[in-house]
Amino acid sequence: MNPRWLLKAKRWAQNPPSPARIKFIAGIIVVCLILFGVEQLFGWPDWLTPTDLRRMR
Incomplete structure (x- = not known):
């Protein structure tokens, strides 16, 4: 573990x-889980x- 995280x-x-x-962060996590x-x-x-336009040529 990096000492910066500690x-x-x-x-x-x-x-x-x-x-x-905390509610804001929890809401973001819930939206991500729903998606x-x-x-x-x-x-x-x-x-x-996305399509690779280089392959379409």
């Missing part, structure tokens, strides 16, 4: 984030898949 953890333990910030679940359930649409 210093960040120490600062976070001394000054924990506000409840609003992941939808992708697993319905699959990835072809129109969102």
